[in-house]
Every structure is written in C-alpha cells, then in structure tokens.
Amino acid sequence: MATVMKETLGLPIEKTLAYKLKQRDELYNESGCYWGIKELTLKNQDPIKFEQFFSRLQSAVFAAREKARYVAASPGGREMGESVWALATAEGDTLAMSLGFISHCAAFPVSVKHMIDNDFEENPGINDADVFGTDDPMTSGAPHPGDTYTLVPIAVEGEVVAWACSVNHIMEAGAPQAGSWPVFTVDTFMDGFVFPPMKTGENLRQAKWWDNLWMRRTRAGAMNILDDKMRLAGCSMIHGSIHEIIQEYGVEYYKQACKEIIEESRIMILDNMRASLIPGRYEGSSFRISMLKGQQKIWAHADRNEMVHVHAVFSQDEKGGIVFDTEGSSRWGYHGFNGYPGGSDVGLFLGITTTFAHSCKASAGVNMNVNSIYHKGSIYNPDTEFASCANIWAQSMQMQCLSSSAIHRNFFMRGYLEEAFAPEDSWDGVQGSGVLADGTPYGFTNFEWVGGGAMGAYPFKDGTPCTWAQHTQLCNVGNSEEFEYLIPPLHHLGRKLEPGYCGHGKYRGGVGQSSVHWMQETGQRLGVTRGGSATSMTSYLASGMNGGYPAPGVVTVTALNTNIPELIKADGDTPTTAGEVLEYAAEGKLTGEVTSWKYDPPEQSMGDNDLWANAAGASGGWGDPLEREISSVVEDIRIGQLPESFAKTMYGVVASKNKLGEVTLDQAATKHEQAALFASRKAESKPAVEWWKEQKAKVESHSIREELLEMYRSSTSFEGYNKHYRSFWQLDDDFEI
Amino acid sequence: MEVVDKGLLKQLVEGRIADDDVDEMRRMAKKDHQRFWTYLDILQEKVSWDNTILMRLNDHLYIVMRGNERIVKCDCGHEYGDYRVNWKLHTDIRTRDTQESMEKVYYPTAAAPDADWMEVREFFCPGCSAQLAVEIVPPGYPLTFEAFPDLDRFYREFMNKPLEDESPDWFKDKTADYLAAL
Ligand SMILES: [Zn+2]
Numbered sequence: 079m080a081t082v083m084k085e086t087l088g089l090p091i092e093k094t095l096a097y098k099l100k101q102r103d104e105l106y107n108e109s110g111c112y113w114g115i116k117e118l119t120l121k122n123q124d125p126i127k128f129e130q131f132f133s134r135l136q137s138a139v140f141a142a143r144e145k146a147r148y149v150a151a152s153p154g155g156r157e158m159g160e161s162v163w164a165l166a167t168a169e170g171d172t173l174a175m176s177l178g179f180i181s182h183c184a185a186f187p188v189s190v191k192h193m194i195d196n197d198f199e200e201n202p203g204i205n206d207a208d209v210f211g212t213d214d215p216m217t218s219g220a221p222h223p224g225d226t227y228t229l230v231p232i233a234v235e236g237e238v239v240a241w242a243c244s245v246n247h248i249m250e251a252g253a254p255q256a257g258s259w260p261v262f263t264v265d266t267f268m269d270g271f272v273f274p275p276m277k278t279g280e281n282l283r284q285a286k287w288w289d290n291l292w293m294r295r296t297r298a299g300a301m302n303i304l305d306d307k308m309r310l311a312g313c314s315m316i317h318g319s320i321h322e323i324i325q326e327y328g329v330e331y332y333k334q335a336c337k338e339i340i341e342e343s344r345i346m347i348l349d350n351m352r353a354s355l356i357p358g359r360y361e362g363s364s365f366r367i368s369m370l371k372g373q374q375k376i377w378a379h380a381d382r383n384e385m386v387h388v389h390a391v392f393s394q395d396e397k398g399g400i401v402f403d404t405e406g407s408s409r410w411g412y413h414g415f416n417g418y419p420g421g422s423d424v425g426l427f428l429g430i431t432t433t434f435a436h437s438c439k440a441s442a443g444v445n446m447n448v449n450s451i452y453h454k455g456s457i458y459n460p461d462t463e464f465a466s467c468a469n470i471w472a473q474s475m476q477m478q479c480l481s482s483s484a485i486h487r488n489f490f491m492r493g494y495l496e497e498a499f500a501p502e503d504s505w506d507g508v509q510g511s512g513v514l515a516d517g518t519p520y521g522f523t524n525f526e527w528v529g530g531g532a533m534g535a536y537p538f539k540d541g542t543p544c545t546w547a548q549h550t551q552l553c554n555v556g557n558s559e560e561f562e563y564l565i566p567p568l569h570h571l572g573r574k575l576e577p578g579y580c581g582h583g584k585y586r587g588g589v590g591q592s593s594v595h596w597m598q599e600t601g602q603r604l605g606v607t608r609g610g611s612a613t614s615m616t617s618y619l620a621s622g623m624n625g626g627y628p629a630p631g632v633v634t635v636t637a638l639n640t641n642i643p644e645l646i647k648a649d650g651d652t653p654t655t656a657g658e659v660l661e662y663a664a665e666g667k668l669t670g671e672v673t674s675w676k677y678d679p680p681e682q683s684m685g686d687n688d689l690w691a692n693a694a695g696a697s698g699g700w701g702d703p704l705e706r707e708i709s710s711v712v713e714d715i716r717i718g719q720l721p722e723s724f725a726k727t728m729y730g731v732v733a734s735k736n737k738l739g740e741v742t743l744d745q746a747a748t749k750h751e752q753a754a755l756f757a758s759r760k761a762e763s764k765p766a767v768e769w770w771k772e773q774k775a776k777v778e779s780h781s782i783r784e785e786l787l788e789m790y791r792s793s794t795s796f797e798g799y800n801k802h803y804r805s806f807w808q809l810d811d812d813f814e815i
Numbered sequence: 816m817e818v819v820d821k822g823l824l825k826q827l828v829e830g831r832i833a834d835d836d837v838d839e840m841r842r843m844a845k846k847d848h849q850r851f852w853t854y855l856d857i858l859q860e861k862v863s864w865d866n867t868i869l870m871r872l873n874d875h876l877y878i879v880m881r882g883n884e885r886i887v888k889c890d891c892g893h894e895y896g897d898y899r900v901n902w903k904l905h906t907d908i909r910t911r912d913t914q915e916s917m918e919k920v921y922y923p924t925a926a927a928p929d930a931d932w933m934e935v936r937e938f939f940c941p942g943c944s945a946q947l948a949v950e951i952v953p954p955g956y957p958l959t960f961e962a963f964p965d966l967d968r969f970y971r972e973f974m975n976k977p978l979e980d981e982s983p984d985w986f987k988d989k990t991a992d993y994l995a996a997l
Contacts, residue, residue: 352973353846356870358964359988363952367932385932385953398973437844487962491871493854495827496840537874538830538837578922584874585830615929621959622949624874625938630926657923674925693926701874702946724922759944763907763937766958767997770904777955786932786953805991806957 086200093237095194095204099169110397112171112341112446120335121342131327131335132439135174138319139163142244143176146312152249152301153560155308158529159552161246163312165320166190167336168238171442176312178550180435181427182227182245183442188219188420189229189275190241202277206233207317209279209310211288215467216266217274219420222470223251224258226302228309229275230282232320234329240336242316244309247528250298250521253468257509258523259609261678262373263414263466264380270468271295282314297511297521343435343443350434351447352398356491360484363406364388364476365616368413369677380412385789386457388476389799392484399447402426402481406799407453407473409792410460414468419450421467422458425474426450428548429482429501453796471505472611475548479619482548486623490537500534500587500698502619502629503546504612508595508690510681512567512604522565523609524595526555526573531695532580532588535626540710541588541697543575555591567604568690571596571642572654576693578724579633579657581617583626583699584706589719590696592633592655596642597688605681606690608634615676619698626699633693634679635659640670642687656691703729704756708748716741730755777807777815790815816840818847825857851974862890869966869978875945876902878966883980885966893942899989901960903938906947911935912954963988 082091091097105114121128142163147156154160162178170190172183189212198204210229212218220227226248232240253260253270263269271291278288284306292306293299324332366386374381389406410416417425427444435444452458457473482501489498505528511521530553533541547553558570576592597604612618612631622628635656645652645667653659653668662668670688673679684690711731714720716739725731730752732744780787794800794815804811816839819827826832827840858877859868866879866888878898879888887895887902895905911917912934914927920935921927928935928951938948950959965986971977 353848356964357968357973358962358986359960360962361960363956363959365933365953484962491962491964493824493850493871494846496837538827538832576923579926582920614926615932617928617933617951620950620952620956621961622951625946625948627920627949628951630921631928633923633925635925656925660923660925676925676929693923696926704946721922727919728922756944759909759937759939759946760907763909763939765941766904766906766908766938769908769910770994770997773955782953782955783932786955789953790955803957806994807955808991808994808997 087236089236095168095199095238099191099194102169106446112344112443113337115337115341118338118342120331120338128335128338131323132174132339134323135165138316138323139165139174139176141319142312142315143178145315146308149311150304150307152305153556153564154249154523154525155246155305157556157560158525158554159547159550160525160529162244163316164243165316166241166243167340168240170241171340173336173339173441175440177552179245180440181424181431181549182225183431184423184427184445185219185227185245185420186229186241186243187442189227192217193275204231204238206231207280207282208277209282209284210275211278212273212275214272214274215418215421215470216463219424221417221421221424221474222259222467223270223272224248226305226309228306228313230313230317232317234324239324239329239333240320242313242320244313246305246309248305249301249523250296252296255607255681256297256511256521256605257607257609258507259414259471259509260468261368261414261607261609262370262680263468264377264412265464265466267464268468269466282310282317284310297519339439340441340443343439343441344446346438347434347444348397348399348447350436350438351400354492354494354497355394355398355485355488357394357398360392360487362390362392362480362483363620364480364618365620366415366472366476367613367615367677368411368415370413373680377412383785384408384411384413385785386411386415386473387789387793388473388480389793390477390480392481395449399449400430401449401451403451404456404458404477405451405453405796406793406802407456407458408789409455409795410457410462410465414466415470415473416457416460416465417467417470417474419452419459421470422452422474422477423450425470425478426481428475428478429485432551433482433485456796469609475611476619478548483619483621495537499536499541500581500623500626500629500700502534502581502587502698503531503548504610504618504629504632504694504696505531506608506610506632506692506694508568508606508608508692510604510606512600513602514566515599515601517602524561524565524568526561526593527591527692527694529553530555532590532697534581534587534629534697535583535585535623535700537624537700538585540585541580543588544591544695545588567597567600568595569598570594571652571689572658574654575719576655576657577719578721579630579693580696581622581627581629581698582703582728583622584701584703585626586699587629587697590693592657592691592693594653594655594659594689594691597684598686600685604684606684607681608678608692610678610694613675613677622698623700625702629696629698634675635691636673636675636679636682637663637668637689637691638671638682638684640668640687640689642689653691656693659689659691704752708743712741712743726751774807778809778813787815816843819850819853821853821857824850824853828854828857864888864892870964872962873947875940875947885985889940889942889945891940891943891945893940897989899963899985899987900993901958901990903948903958904990904993905941906938907941909937909939911937960988960990
C-alpha cells in the first residue's frame with residue numbers, strides 16, 4: 079500500500095494529529111470503544127509487561143509532581159493540592175495523572191483539539207519539546223484564567239505520540255479586580271490575563287517575552303513565573319521519561335498500549351458505576367447571588383443583581399453511564415459566574431473521577447462514561463465568545479455537588495452507607511492588591527480556605543472538619559506563617575474552627591473554619607475583596623440530606639477602624655473567628671464599623687487595625703436533628719463546637735458549661751424543650767396541598783421579588799425547564815412568568 | 816473484606832459501627848453485589864408492617880408493594896401514595912421565611928440564609944412528625960423531586976431479579992398529573 083504523505087509536514091498522513099483526532103472519533107462513534115479497541119490484545123498477550131509499562135507511565139507523572147514543586151513554585155503551587163501533572167495521548171486523552179487536580183483531565187483534549195482544528199501543526203508547528211501554554215476558558219477547556227496550563231508535545235521522528243501536561247492555580251490573574259477570582263467582571267476582557275493555546279517556548283525552555291508578559295500583565299509576576307517554571311520542570315521530566323520508555327518498549331507498543339489503557343479503564347469505570355448506582359432521575363438545585371447593582375456606573379448593562387440558578391437532573395444512559403443534564407440553569411450573564419463546556423466538565427468531573435476511577439487506571443476512560451449536557455446560552459455554555467468565567471468555581475462546584483449528591487443518595491439507597499455523605503464544602507479566597515509604604519505594588523490571594531473544607535455528615539456519623547476538598551485528594555489549608563510572609567499586611571488574629579457553623583441534623587456536617595485577618599502596616603494602599611463559591615445569602619446546595627440541613631454558605635464580616643490595639647493592651651482578648659467578631663461587636667467590646675455581608679462585598683479599602691473575617695468549608699447534615707443523640711450534643715458543647723444557646727434552639731438540649739469546661743445536662747428542661755420543638759412541627763406546618771395552593775397564588779400574582787422573577791424567566795427560557803416549571807404550578811401556556 | 820455480613824451491616828445502618836470496620840468496608844476492591852438484598856432484609860425486619868420493601872428512599876421512607884401498587888411508606892406506617900408522585904406533596908410543610916426563624920437553624924447568625932431572598936422549607940411526616948427533608952430555595956420554587964428510581968430497570972439489569980409486575984409505566988413521573996387533578 080502506498081504511503082499517503084502530508085507534504086507540508088513531511089509525515090505520512092496517519093501520523094498527523096488531525097488524522098488521529100478524526101480517526102479516534104470515527105472509531106469510537108462506530109464501535110463505542112476507544113479507538114475501536116474491541117480486545118485488549120497487548121494486555122492479554124503479556125499482562126505483566128502491560129502492567130509494568132503502565133506503572134512506568136504512572137511513576138513518571140508522580141515523580142514530576144513530587145520533584146517539580148521543589149524546583150520552583152509559589153507557596154500555593156508547592157504546599158497545597160492546587161496542581162496536577164499528567165501524560166496524555168496525542169489527542170489529549172489522559173493516560174496517567176499525579177495526585178492533585180485530577181479532574182483537569184477534562185481540559186487537555188479541549189486544548190489539543192483547538193490546536194489541531196486551528197492547524198497548529200502547520201503554524202506554529204507542534205514539535206518535540208515545544209512548550210505551549212493556555213488559560214482561556216473558551217478555547218482550552220480551562221475553567222478560569224487562574225488555572226494555567228503547560229503542554230509539551232512528545233514526538234518520535236516528527237510524529238506526536240503524547241503530551242506532557244500540567245496545570246496549577248496561579249497566585250494572581252491580572253484582572254481589574256486583583257486576585258484569582260474577580261467577581262466584578264462584565265465580560266472576558268475583565269477576567270485578567272487570558273491567552274488561548276500558544277507556543278511560548280522551544281526545547282523545554284520558555285521564551286524571554288513570556289516571562290515579560292507575566293511581569294507586565296499580572297500583579298504577582300514573580301510568583302507566577304515560579305509556577306510557570308514548576309509546571310514546565312515537571313513536563314520536562316515527563317518528556318524525558320516517556321522518551322526513555324518508548325526507547326525501551328518501541329513506539330508501536332507504546333501507541334497501542336496507550337489505547338488499551340484507556341479502553342480498559344473505560345470498561346472498569348463503567349463497571350464501578352453500574353456496581354453502585356441505581357438508574358433513575360435525581361433532581362437537585364443550588365443558587366448563587368451576583369450583587370453588582372450600584373457598584374459601578376461605567377457598564378450600564380452589568381448594573382444589576384442576579385440570582386444565578388443551578389439546576390440539574392442526574393440519570394443514566396442505556397449502558398449505565400452517567401447523563402448529567404443542567405437544563406434550567408440560568409442564562410449566561412454579565413458577571414463572572416459563567417463557564418464554557420470544557421471548564422464546566424472540569425468542575426463536574428471533580429466528584430465523578432474520584433468516586434468511580436478506583437481499583438483501575440484513572441485515565442480518560444472516565445470521560446467516555448459521562449454525557450454532560452450544557453444547554454447553549456446557559457451559564458455552562460454561553461452563546462457568546464465574550465462571557466466572563468472569572469468565578470466559575472462557584473456555580474461549577476455547586477453543580478458538581480449536585481452530581482455527587484445524587485451519587486451519594488444512590489449509595490444510601492443501595493446499602494453502601496460507608497460511602498454515603500452529604501457532599502458540600504464551600505471555599506473562600508481573600509484577595510486583593512496594595513502598595514507598600516516604599517511604593518512597591520503587589521497583588522495577592524490567600525488560598526487557605528480554598529485548600530480544604532469539612533466532610534459532610536454520613537448516615538451513621540458526623541462529618542469531620544478540614545479533611546476534604548472537592549478538587550483534590552490533597553486537602554491542605556497551608557501555613558499561616560507563609561501566607562503572612564507573602565501578604566504583608568494580613569495577620570492572623572485567629573484561625574480555627576467556627577463553632578456551630580455547619581448543616582445540622584441527626585448527624586451534623588463537619589464544622590467549617592474561620593480566620594480573622596488583622597491589617598497592619600498597610601502602607602500607601604490596601605484593597606481587599608474575595609472570590610468564593612458561595613455567600614451566606616443562600617445555603618450551599620438547596621436540598622439537605624434526608625431531613626438534615628444543607629451546608630451554610632460562606633460568611634464574610636468586615637470591621638473598619640476598630641479598637642483592637644486597646645483590646646490587646648487591656649487583656650489581649652480579641653475575636654478569633656468571624657462569629658466572635660460579631661459577638662464582640664454586639665457586646666460593645668469591639669468598636670468600629672462592623673458589617674456582616676450576605677453577598678460579595680465591593681472592594682474594601684483597608685487601613686491599620688481593620689479586620690477581614692471569613693468562615694468557609696462548612697458541610698451538610700444528615701437526618702432529622704431531633705433524632706440526634708443528646709450525648710452527641712453535649713459532647714459538641716464540651717469540645718467547644720456548639721454554643722449552648724444554639725444547642726437549645728436547634729436540638730432542644732439544655733446544658734451549661736462551667737469555667738473548667740465541664741458540661742451539665744438539664745434532663746428535665748431538655749425533655750420539655752424537645753417536646754416543644756416536636757409539637758411545633760404540627761402546629762407550624764400545613765398539608766402540602768394547602769401549601770401548594772398558596773404558593774401557586776403567589777406565583778400567579780407575581781408576589782415574588784423582581785430579581786427572582788427574572789431568575790425564573792431566565793430558567794424557563796429553556797424549553798424543558800419551562801415545561802417542568804409550568805406543569806408544577808399548573809400555569810397556562812400563555813401565563814407570563 | 817469481600818462481603819459485608821448482616822450483623823456488621825446492621826451496625827452500620829444503626830450508626831453503632833466501629834470506625835475501623837467502616838475503613839475496611841471502604842477498602843473493599845469491589846463492593847459486594849448482594850449488599851442490596853442484605854440491606855432490604857435488615858430494613859424489612861426493622862419495620863412493623865408487612866408490605867415488601869422494594870427500595871429505601873430516605874431515613875424513614877421506603878418504596879413498598881401494596882397489592883398491585885408501588886407506594887411510598889414511612890416506617891411509622893403512614894402511607895404517601897403512588898411513588899411516581901413526589902412524596903413531598905403528601906407531607907406537612909413548615910416555611911421559615913423570617914430572619915429570626917432562619918437563625919434558629921443556622922449558626923452563627925451571619926451564616927443564616929437571607930430571608931429577603933430565600934425560604935427554608937421543612938417537610939414532616941403527617942404520621943410521626945419526623946423531619947424528612949429540608950429545602951432552602953426562593954419563594955415560588957417547585958418542590959425538588961430528589962429521587963425517582965427506575966425500579967424495573969434496576970431489578971432486571973443491575974440485580975438480575977426482575978420484578979413480577981414490570982411495566983414501562985412505572986418509570987413515568989406522575990407529579991404533574993396529581994397536581995392537575997387538585
Ligand atoms: Zn412517619
């Protein structure tokens with residue numbers, strides 16, 4: 079057979095990336111198997127060799143992560159789980175991943191496809207050891223510009239056979255609003271330093287201009303360059319290792335084995351899904367406020383408040399794979415809570431990859447078992463190329479928790495209770511910019527409450543605090559000392575668990591954590607904001623688990639012009655959590671302008687002795703709170719995780735704690751209080767049908783605040799949700815919502 | 816561990832299991848397929864009524880057989896009717912729509928949802944007053960149908976034990992039909 083050549087590349091056509099991509103898709107569509115692989119020939123012929131081969135790939139990416147972080151890195155990159163290294167096929171499909179951000183495997187094929195579809199093979203050329211970078215949600219599958227990717231092609235005699243890939247969350251994204259997740263963004267032009275896939279270096283070296291761009295277009299240029307070097311160092315190690323492995327096994331074995339690895343894991347992950355799920359329809363929702371009205375006067379079209387609605391139905395396809403339909407979620411808007419499908423998948427896969435890619439190779443096999451449906455025009459698939467995605471990690475993590483919630487309900491229904499918990503944890507990142515006394519400008523992000531939160535309650539025990547992060551197995555809240563060193567004016571006056579802050583229930587969620595940042599030596603200027611998955615206007619998810627309350631959102635409290643120096647002088651007793659800041663203020667002990675925010679505050683100009691306090695990472699409860707063991711409530715009071723006053727209103731438990739920390743339960747009062755709480759259920763509720771009629775009247779008379787009506791109009795502009803909404807309230811087709 | 820025996824599963828269901836045993840269950844390479852049957856056995860023994868449990872929906876609620884119907888039933892004995900209608904429509908609902916009432920269930924006060932935008936809905940069993948579900952949503956939001964399992968498909972395809980009364984009609988959401996008839 080004559081070889082057909084791609085003359086411009088000097089390669090046989092079947093060795094070009096464009097051909098491989100097309101072939102992969104055609105064969106999958108025909109056969110339902112990756113690359114049409116119906117039999118795992120290499121595995122069956124010599125399973126030991128096959129497994130040894132895979133363990134070499136896996137070791138290469140693990141080693142890359144463990145070493146690269148010590149070559150160069152920002153503290154966020156080095157200490158926390160905010161990164162991943164991976165090996166992908168020529169088409170961008172993941173073969174092996176290090177620990178860390180593993181759901182980003184959903185983004186690599188989007189970047190690679192973009193480069194192929196735009197003829198990068200011809201111009202600028204895709205050659206061995208080139209360096210490509212990107213962080214553009216629209217073209218590369220990146221969730222938002224804070225997540226920055228490095229991709230290095232691995233080629234043998236001109237044929238690209240693999241990519242070394244890496245991503246980490248950088249320290250500052252270069253948007254008008256400083257930090258990593260600007261929330262006051264109107265469109266992509268306010269997202270910061272956004273760049274589609276581009277060649278930034280050759281022969282495993284970045285070009286000089288590339289470093290200059292980081293320095294000129296972000297406020298933490300030096301940190302971001304360190305992270306860039308970290309990503310490339312790891313990719314360079316993977317590049318070296320894979321060339322060695324190819325030498326040893328031969329390129330034909332390499333190419334075929336890689337296809338078999340992915341097909342094998344596709345089958346095993348589907349098995350894992352079928353072994354733990356129950357086919358059906360599982361509905362969930364969540365809400366996130368975008369409060370921009372009155373905050374600026376320049377962009378009139380963005381001068382509005384919007385309640386972003388996240389709605390999803392989880393079901394199964396005919397094979398037993400997951401179908402996740404987000405219909406009913408809001409239309410995209412002039413705010414930062416949008417994302418494109420690649421980045422939305424990175425969100426969705428957080429829970430799916432970690433739940434189902436076990437006891438097998440964690441590869442792109444998982445992607446083929448999930449059909450995510452993001453309706454054109456929605457927050458997950460805007461019908462514009464200019465949508466802002468700056469804070470996608472709000473509504474995409476809520477969306478992923480809806481998927482996890484359905485999965486965990488399934489575990490419960492099937493009897494696998496040991497795996498079932500209320501999967502919620504919010505994150506919060508304090509961010510901003512300033513100018514030091516000597517005139518040095520800087521930008522910063524404090525990642526502490528991004529790196530870890532609490533686990534939700536199980537159907538048999540309480541959730542544990544600070545032990546979980548949806549986005550990484552490497553839950554880690556970082557070092558206080560390191561953050562204080564990097565962000566000169568922010569000092570921890572307190573950093574600990576926030577008592578009572580969780581979703582309550584028969585088993586309560588893990589308690590969230592709080593910091594009180596005390597501003598000192600603020601220099602010429604300091605402006606502080608936050609990026610965050612949630613605000614306390616809404617709960618994290620809309621539904622709790624089986625009678626438990628869903629996790630609360632994130633708490634933000636600011637205190638300006640305080641008397642902290644006097645308190646320190648008096649007895650040193652200062653507030654150590656966000657809740658305490660409010661308590662001290664209520665008692666008159668803390669003076670100044672104290673504000674509790676249920677939405678993202680606009681940038682706060684802060685000076686010496688101002689406070690920024692936050693609480694995040696709380697998780698959800700499970701079951702009826704009145705079924706909670708009284709002894710568990712007493713124990714929570716004893717360990718300082720539940721205030722006595724709240725134990726009474728929430729659980730009807732009357733107990734007091736003395737100065738020695740001993741708790742005395744008042745049994746008679748508890749019995750009385752619990753009986754009263756129980757009786758109030760009948761007294762204060764009404765039959766659902768009666769409730770429905772009243773609510774329907776409210777809907778029909780538009781007796782709902784305008785922003786929420788707008789939310790319903792937005793969601794019902796999608797046909798399926800419109801039908802759902804109208805049929806639930808029995809509204810006529812011509813009724814104007 | 817390859818199979819979780821009935822005694823251990825009962826401890827898990829009742830919340831009195833040792834952490835080490837839970838860890839071992841989590842380390843199972845493959846989940847034991849028969850777990851579902853053991854689970855149903857334990858649950859059936861715990862309830863005081865005789866209807867066959869087809870599936871557990873909730874801490875207190877089960878889909879059970881009643882003659883040739885499939886209904887939702889509380890462990891207290893209260894019956895919610897056809898399982899294809901969202902069972903929340905047969906509960907008692909309490910709404911918390913003031914800031915003060917929301918602060919009774921969230922702490923610190925700064926963590927409570929905003930009553931100007933959201934309401935807390937608590938769903939109680941009319942029979943035993945157990946709190947079965949909580950929703951925190953804007954007013955005017957439809958009730959969430961949390962779980963509507965396809966029983967026929969699950970029993971046939973996933974458990975290899977088809978139900979005797981299989982029909983494509985069992986997996987049709989009847990919530991809207993029920994509301995239309997009100
Ligand atoms: Zn009941």
